[in-house]
Structure formats: C-alpha cells, structure tokens
Amino acid sequence: MKCSICKSSAAIYFRRNEGIALCADCLIWNLENKVRRTVSKYDMLKPADRIAVAISGGKDSLSLLKILSKLTAKFPRCELFAVMVDEGIRGYRDRILSDAKAFCEILGIPWAVVSFKELYGLALDEMLAARPGENPCSYCAVLRRKALNNAARVLKADKLALAHNLDDVVQTFLLNLMLGDPDRALRALSPVSPRAPGAVPRIKPLFRIPEKELALYAYLNGIPIPSSACPYGDRALRNDVRAALNLLELGHPGIKYSILRSAQSLASLAECPSGGGTGICRVCGGPSSGDICRACAIAEGNWRRDIAVGHPGAPRANPRSAQARSPPSAGAGP
Secondary structure, eight states, X not given: OBOTTTSSSBOOEEEXXXXXXXXXXXXXXXXXXXXXXXXXXXXXXXXXXXXXXXXXXXXXXXXXXXXXXXXXTTOTTOEEEEEEEEOOOTTTHHHHHHHHHHHHHHHTOOEEEEEHHHHHSSOHHHHHHHSTTSOHHHHHHHHHHHHHHHHHHHTTOSEEEOOOOHHXXXXXXXXXXXXXXXXXXXXXXXXXXXXXXXXXXXXXXXXXXXXXXXXXXHHHTTOOOOSSOOTTGGGOHHHHHHXXXXXXXHHSTTHHHHHHHHHHHHHHHHTXXXXXXXXEOTTTOOEESSSSOHHHHHHHHHTOOOOOTTSXXXXXXXXXXXXXXXXXXXXXXX
C-alpha cells in the first residue's frame, strides 16, 4: 500500500478513522503539522515566550519536547527548557530521568529537576509507607501538579506545556465523571488554561494526537521509550478506562475524537470555566478553589512541610541551563 500523501513511499500506518495510509516521513510531517495547527488555533505560544515543558521521561513528553524544539527553532527570543519531577520511586524514576536528561542534552535543551523529597520532605515511597492504605495515583497526581507549577513559577516560565494526548484527555474526562466531579471533568478538556493567581498557564499541544501515533512517532525518531511501567500504576482506575476506550476504538474508529467533540460541546453549553480555582492557597500561594490547595492539604495532614514557592526545594538545573540552547533542525514555527 502506498502513502496517501506522497503517493510514492510504502505506507507503514493506516489511520482508520480517516481512511488514509501514511509512510514514515509523511506520518512525522503530518503529526508535527497537526501540533503546529493546534498551537496556532488556540494561540498557545508567543514568539518571546519562556516555555517549561513537563517531562516525565515517557514517549509522549519527550516527543512533545522534540516537536516544540522544532516549532520554536525559528524564534530566537523563545526559550525552551524541560522540567522533571523526581517523585522518589526507587528503581524506576531514577533510570527514566537519566534517559530524559540525556535526550535533553542531545537536543541542546536545558533541564531542571524538582523532587518530592526536597519539596515535601518525603519521597513518594516514604509517603506511601507511612500511609499504606492511600491511593498512590491520587497522591502522586496532586503532588506532581503542584511540583510542576512551583518549578515553572520559580524558573519564571510564561507557559507550562503538558504532553496530554487525545487518549489522556478523554480518559481524564470519563474518570472525573465516574468519580462524581463533573466540573473537573469539563475543565480537563481545555487545551489552554486561563491565567489565574499563582498558576502558570498550562497548554496541551498534543491534545488531538492519539497515543498510538505518538508511540510510532517516538519510535521513528529514536526517542527513548521506557521498558518498565510505574510500579504503582497497576492500581489505577485509569487502566480500566484506557482498556475500555481502546476496545471501543478498535470496533468504532474515531470514537475517541467523537467523545472529545461531544464533551467540548457539553462544556460550552454548561459555560464551564476552563481553569481551576481562582483563589490563593494560604499555605503556598498557589492556585486553589478553597482556603488550602489539595497538595497542601495532603502535606499538612501527613507530613507538615512548608512548600511555599521559593523555599529550598526549588528546582535543580543542569550546569548548562543558563546557556542558550543550540538550535535543533529547522522546522515550522508556531
């Protein structure tokens, strides 16, 4: 089968919901172009933005870093850097962070790391050992979000780019509905969060890219893909939602896009604000829907740690982080 775009090269991937076949080069071009159009449509970036890219070390976040490095290469005033969170998961996170740092060095992009141990006083393993009955994913998601926002503020970022893909967005929407939080479900759909006190605006350039296409993009570009999964991940309800959605997609190509479009229509009808709380947490000064944000409530209830922005748990950066990055291969600008 020939590629539907270039009409000459052999196709390696068939996009069933659109009925088109793509060769390796055209898939890479098509995916990057879709991200570029998303960035432009939602006005995600400005030519002089300082952009923090949240890096987990997985295929999605490293692919986002590579794509943004190409998109911003023609904008010399635009600064790009990676922010990583070390939760403190023994035998897992240290190896992944090492590969992620090496990939940043290849791209010439500075990086910084913030750890749960420095920020909250305990690593995630220690937190869960102290309270073994807690849901690891619930703790980690809240505390990671706090750590990333804290790091982005300390590093004076204008935007915090998240590698949430189509699958992530639809899963999060359905998860929050199942957990009885429709407001949070609808807020999860927004590709751009509005400015709010204490919060760095978040952008999701990959929110219309399916996870399987990102996996193929990573493979074709030689992006390292972790061989092991988080040891706490098997307890997550998200796994069941992911499996159900993938089964539906197999029988009904394009259903994930349909759910996203329908959910966004609901959000529009409900006039749901696309951001989180508009208040300020009295403990850390970050965004909160109440007097204390969820991360501080967790910390206060368990470990009592001052996690105010700028305390000694500020991000650790690589030695070259203050230097200008070397431009990667040229690509289309935002």
